[in-house]
Amino acid sequence: xxxELQDETPQKIFEKTGVLSLGPKGSSFTNExxxxxxxxxxxxxxxxxxxxxxxxxxxxxxxELIGCFEPDSGVLFCENCIRTYRELAAKHxxxxxxxxxxxxxxxxxxxxxxxxxxxxxxRTS
Numbered sequence: 001x002x003x004e005l006q007d008e009t010p011q012k013i014f015e016k017t018g019v020l021s022l023g024p025k026g027s028s029f030t031n032e033x034x035x036x037x038x039x040x041x042x043x044x045x046x047x048x049x050x051x052x053x054x055x056x057x058x059x060x061x062x063x064e065l066i067g068c069f070e071p072d073s074g075v076l077f078c079e080n081c082i083r084t085y086r087e088l089a090a091k092h093x094x095x096x097x098x099x100x101x102x103x104x105x106x107x108x109x110x111x112x113x114x115x116x117x118x119x120x121x122x123r124t125s
Contacts, residue, residue: 019073
């Protein structure tokens, strides 16, 4: 969905770089990463240690580790994301209340009511 946000702004939102995560084979970390990729149909390459070191010669890892490479992952430019979300919210009629603590949120079937600290009115969306 970052591509959809990128279509709304000239600001740089996301840079696809790929992400390599390393962990022991069979660990909860690597098992959860593999299960999540399968569950959400995300591309993931699971590589034995020797394949990681062949592909990225600057990386040296113990034989018992595996690599999980996510080719579609990358870097978000957070400030640009926040700025763009704020601009789009205002463009679509939202009132932005900065530095206003939220004290309660009520979830309804098709809306939510947000209650702010004293002095601010409840907003329904």
